[in-house]
Amino acid sequence: MNPASSDVTVPARPAPATGRALPTGLAAFLVFFSSGAVLVLETAALRLVGPYVGVTLQVTSSVIGIALAAIAYGAWAGGWLADRRDPRTLLAPALVLAGIATAVTLPAVRYAGEVLRGGAATAILLLVALAVFVPAMLLSAVTPMVVKLQLADLRRTGQVVGRLSSIGTLGAVTATLVTGFVLVAALPSTVILLGLAVSLGVTGLALGVWLRRAAGAPVTGPARVSASLAVLGLIGAGLTTVAPNPCDIETAYHCARVEADPGRETGRTLLLNSAEHSYVDLADPTYLEYAYTKWIGAVADVAAPAGRRLDALHLGGGGFTVPRYLTATRPGTDNVVFEIDGGLVELGEEKLGVRQGPDLRAVVGDARMLVADEPAGSRDMVVGDAFGHLVVPWHLATREMAAEIRRVTRPGGVYVQNVIDYPPLRFIRSEVATVAAEFGHVALIAPPAALAGTEGSNFLIVASDAPLPLEAVRARLGRVDPSVTVLDEEALADFVGDALVLTDDYAPVDQLLATA
Template sequence: MNIASSDVTVPPARPAPPSVHALPNGLAAFLVFFSSGAVLVLETVALRLVGPYVGVTLQVTSSVIGIALAAIAYGAWSGGWLADRRDPRPLLAPALVLAGIATAITLPVVRYAGEVLRGGAASAILLLVALAVFVPAMLLAAVTPLVVKLQLADLRRTGQVVGRLSGIGTLGGITATLLTGFVLVAALPSTVILLALAVALGVTGLGLGWYLRRQVRAELPGPARAPAALAVLGLVGAGLTTVAPNPCDIETAYHCARVATDPARASGRTLLLNSAQHSYVDLADPRHLEYAYTKWFGAVTDVVAPAGQRLDALHLGGGGFTVPRYLTATRPGTDNLVFEIDGGLIELGERELGVRQGPDLRAVTGDARMLVAGEPTDSRDLVVGDAFGHLVVPWHLATREMAADIRRVTRPNGVYVQNVIDYPPLRFIRSELATVGAEFPHVALIAPPEALVGEQGSNFVIVASDAPLPLDAIRARLAEVDAQVSLVSDAELDGFVDDALVLTDDFAPVDQLLATA
């Protein structure tokens, strides 16, 4: 018997009743926002944690981003897998508490492991970053799929629920990134940031567990003592931080900084940034130049401007302010303008390294690339390039466009000297010479003979000018301060540079050129 379709009455669809397991929308949004934000706090602070041991290079930054993304991927996958097999409610609070414990333990783990992996190759960088980020980030990434599962009460609103919570998680990450980068890192040490985050995660997890037990009016699976035991474990982990080796006296916005007294010279002070020797100053004698490259700087200056002749000098990078103090002592009346991106180093220099600002020394906080652009044309007799991120010249200070701006600021008879660190096969110093030579018609290079033939890494000092350089006088002065160093110019320098890449704002692979492998 056939029944016409018009004879069939289809009852109207009724919305599915809300799930008794769903969290209040506000609580669900908070958990996703908070856990996603915590991951980005970890990722941002991880750069500061590992920097003293493996530097702050493109490879390190890429490792932090890559490991964090891997942790998010594994956490989201495992959280979703568990949510389909168990009631997510008993899992949420432990995930947050465990993430808090892992965050607290990160500090001593990285500091002990960092001493072993210090200065290692790519595998050491990846391992240290993984120790800093992976476990807590994976646990936090599992929270979102657990919350989503609880909120999916109506299959017709799946897209809306998933989209809303995904958007909230993204907003949490954005908020945490901006807050950490602009406020927290500038105001607080990494230790304080991570321990505060660990406490916040632990308290949130314990509070959530208490709320969920009240909600279902029954004990969730697992003994009630478990969260408390986990909290105690977290406190023990955090306590290890107090005995873990700390490479910093202070943390600035960019560096882990420490000032060490020279045991062989009571007035000598060494500035270490991210555990690397950066500057040396003699508090009693600003004329004393300890490091070879500063002696080379001094030799060039002694030739182009005899002692007592004042200069208008611009310094790209302050560090320990060794060269500005030397010029002030040897050439009274010199105007030293120092561009230092890290205001914390300026304060440290004033407090511990004998820096005194006044008519002969002015320190300006900011990025040298931006600040040089605002300097008047033909305003400086001497420009000193000595800016580093760890042991690497920041790429945007190594390009032809930067060299052109430095040439604009330098007077026709003025001189530009730039400190570069490179290692065999010396790709970066060759490219930087080609880059500077593309703007300045007269260029020379100061370096140890062993470094020039690729037998060792070293400091290299580039000397450049619009006017012909007094090469014989510079060579003679160098022989007085460092008999082992060479001055390379003209055809010999052309042969050394060969067909090296000229770095530009569009293409400046500084970190890759510095890679030794």
């Protein structure tokens, strides 16, 4: 008989019986908790990998992308397993294993981070995968298992799936807001992740015991297994105590560390996410270590001779090197510093000799928002030195921001902006074009090799509505950094070419900085 025309059918293999549905409250809690835990992991992962690969658009995109991939594979695997085994036997182990994976994430990322340090795309993806993928995948398997257990009545399939999906989304939203607004501001990422690991482990153990008792089965055997898994998790967490930690403190935005200079007794280097950010001499605020700070000092020395006070506005505080220099060389100078990271202000006061008073006021907040509240024509000098890792935040690099700075700057005042770029120098060209779209006179200070596009470097944009005293600036630079070059007029126009003017509507800063 031809099987293709046969009336005989082969019955489908029935799915394993799942018994009574989970209590509605317990099902909602498991979905809410597991979905929220994934978003806690995702948010904390940015802080965990930042010290090694920075906090750039590529890193953020990698965290989001890998977390979504883990959610997709976890949901797929959880649904597949739920159709082949009783989900009651899988839920508790999934939570306990997710707790162990979360605990192990800390030492794994810190050891691997020392090897993968840098901004290469492969290093970013590998490190983020270590931080997120396994625990997020295990947690994402919980929801389809719970859904399977709740589908006791097929007439309510849409209602059950819709309700649990909504609860999972609410858990993710709640976790995102609580982590971003509360946990990150109050706790180090180590504490956040270890707290999450313990919560997952305890919840998994308690759920396993409850499910066994609800089924009328003895709990001794599974309890031993769960306890063994918990011990493994504690061992993994314990490795964190001996793993290398790149931070002295974790602020809301940075992994920060202050190192003493072995060659200068009172010298201190501030590192943010393991990148050198600022250098100060505790005993001599006029000492400028980094080249770009010498350039800023040279421009200030020409714009306002020593002893003449200034009204200065600083976008970004860091180690407060330039404000301290201006105060030391020009007593009575009013320095207002906009620093988004309040933790850096506290660190500066604790370890870098920052003293707030009549000549120095630090205002915590986003510079873009704060500049808009500054009176027009209120500042002789504006210093732009704000960075997210090694990147100028895009909203501080646009024409609209330059217009706000020009509004705040007095006639004849000067704006200096520190920029870091690498060959092929697309960002610095665009940023010069952007500043020049608002200011009538612009110059660029940088090493010759950097201007030739053969190496990365700091660049200093100098801008004003009045003609710049560039001959005096060149003479001053000749005394503090003879190797540097100043471009203006035709030479600067040739350097900029037809570079894109950045606007709030279109400012692809991270892409312009990409070296490939």
